[in-house]
Amino acid sequence: MSSITLKGIRKVYPIADDIKKKKKKLKKAAMPPVPADGFVPNLQITDEGVVAVQDFNLEIKDKEFVVLVGPSGCGKSTTLRMIAGLEEITDGELYIGDTLSNSIAPRDRNIAMVFQNYSLYPHMTVSENMDFSLRLAKVGKETILEKVQEAARTLEITQILDRLPKALSGGQRQRVAIGRAIVRNPQVILMDEPLSNLDAKLRGQMRSEIIRLRQKIDTTFVYVTHDQVEAMTLGDRIVVMKDGFIQQVGTPQEVFNHPVNTFVAGFIGTPQINFFHNVPLSVEGGEYYITIQGRKIRLDEKHQAPLKAKGQQTCDVTVGVRPVHISMADEGFSGKIEVSEMMGSEVHLHINLNGDDIVAVIPTADLDLNLVSIGKDLTFNFNPKLIHVFDQTTGENLI
Ligand SMILES: Nc1ncnc2c1ncn2[C@@H]1O[C@H](COP(=O)(O)OP(=O)(O)OP(=O)(O)O)[C@@H](O)[C@H]1O
Numbered sequence: 001m002s003s004i005t006l007k008g009i010r011k012v013y014p015i016a017d018d019i020k021k022k023k024k025k026l027k028k029a030a031m032p033p034v035p036a037d038g039f040v041p042n043l044q045i046t047d048e049g050v051v052a053v054q055d056f057n058l059e060i061k062d063k064e065f066v067v068l069v070g071p072s073g074c075g076k077s078t079t080l081r082m083i084a085g086l087e088e089i090t091d092g093e094l095y096i097g098d099t100l101s102n103s104i105a106p107r108d109r110n111i112a113m114v115f116q117n118y119s120l121y122p123h124m125t126v127s128e129n130m131d132f133s134l135r136l137a138k139v140g141k142e143t144i145l146e147k148v149q150e151a152a153r154t155l156e157i158t159q160i161l162d163r164l165p166k167a168l169s170g171g172q173r174q175r176v177a178i179g180r181a182i183v184r185n186p187q188v189i190l191m192d193e194p195l196s197n198l199d200a201k202l203r204g205q206m207r208s209e210i211i212r213l214r215q216k217i218d219t220t221f222v223y224v225t226h227d228q229v230e231a232m233t234l235g236d237r238i239v240v241m242k243d244g245f246i247q248q249v250g251t252p253q254e255v256f257n258h259p260v261n262t263f264v265a266g267f268i269g270t271p272q273i274n275f276f277h278n279v280p281l282s283v284e285g286g287e288y289y290i291t292i293q294g295r296k297i298r299l300d301e302k303h304q305a306p307l308k309a310k311g312q313q314t315c316d317v318t319v320g321v322r323p324v325h326i327s328m329a330d331e332g333f334s335g336k337i338e339v340s341e342m343m344g345s346e347v348h349l350h351i352n353l354n355g356d357d358i359v360a361v362i363p364t365a366d367l368d369l370n371l372v373s374i375g376k377d378l379t380f381n382f383n384p385k386l387i388h389v390f391d392q393t394t395g396e397n398l399i
């Protein structure tokens with residue numbers, strides 16, 4: 001149990017000579033335009049090295065469960081490894097509790113880490129794997145037995161304590177790895193994509209077990225994943241990262257309901273949010289309107305006030321509408337259904353709206369399924385209260 005404070009943390013990995021040469025060559029050539037698929041060269045590679053994490057400021061409260069989430073390469077593992085002491089901190093301060101911990105050795109941090117690949121000792125049984133750190137710390141035999149039994153009960157692995165890791169399933173190995181972390185009663189548990197090697201069903205099951213475990217052992221967790229569903233379901237707070245920078249910190253609800261920019265809006269929520277680009281934002285009689293594909297919509301009061309307060313001028317915006325906020329209507333936008341995916345309690349529709357692919361999630365209770373079959377025309381609408389309005393250039397949420 002401990003708080004963790006990261007102040008102005010930055011991590012630069014020294015760059016290998018061959019990459020430096022390549023980069024020089026690239027610099028000499030004229031910068032190519034951004035290709036149509038949107039791929040942009042890695043912005044994190046600088047002359048100094050690979051800037052994996054920068055300007056990282058976060059206070060993790062005692063017993064909080066914080067999830068770092070973001071696409072591959074955004075600096076999640078690097079941040080976690082700096083907290084564990086496995087990676088040197090280039091700049092900034094790391095406090096564990098009140099102690100400045102930048103140069104405290106990993107073994108003296110009282111932190112346990114669970115890795116994606118489990119990292120179990122293959123020649124040791126499950127119980128030997130679990131009590132290894134306690135034996136190293138010269139804890140008494142009886143205490144060791146007690147702690148291993150207790151962790152095994154919590155994780156329901158009592159039956160397999162005498163087996164070797166090679167005789168275990170992926171889910172069982174992951175439980176042992178977690179067991180090894182919790183026997184030490186660490187003040188912080190760090191987990192780096194612990195479920196990503198498991199199949200979808202087991203992943204769901206282990207996710208709920210981690211929620212239960214968290215209630216039982218009541219310690220501080222920092223959990224890394226690139227899976228936004230894991231982030232939403234596990235985190236008290238989520239830290240969304242991109243290119244080494246924090247984009248947003250908030251509760252799952254805050255991040256979902258009020259994404260600070262188009263990146264967060266697109267990353268959190270499944271199916272992905274729909275974006276309408278080049279939408280004119282106009283002001284008439286002191287009121288704000290948007291016009292999507294010829295339909296003029298008066299913005300909700302919730303949007304009016306902040307736009308008025310900052311004296312927002314007429315401009316083009318990007319509008320985000322979540323698939324779950326789209327509903328069938330008598331009046332509204334009309335398009336052809338191109339894909340209809342039946343999920344059971346809901347159906348996911350891809351609607352071609354004059355070339356834009358719009359995804360809608362429609363509940364199936366009381367729904368005539370004939371209306372949502374492929375090739376049918378569908379009229380739909382959304383509640384203006386639930387839309388998001390972003391600056392077209394910066395991508396920032398205007399509200
Ligand atoms: N040892 C290293 N040397 C040089 N660059 C590194 C090293 N480790 C990571 N990087 C770079 O630092 C950046 C952040 O890497 P990191 O492993 O923290 O990302 P991540 O968010 O955990 O990604 P993933 O989801 O793929 O695990 C990447 O650009 C990566 O290439």
Ligand SMILES: [Mg+2]
Pocket residue numbers: 076077078
């Ligand atoms: Mg990683």
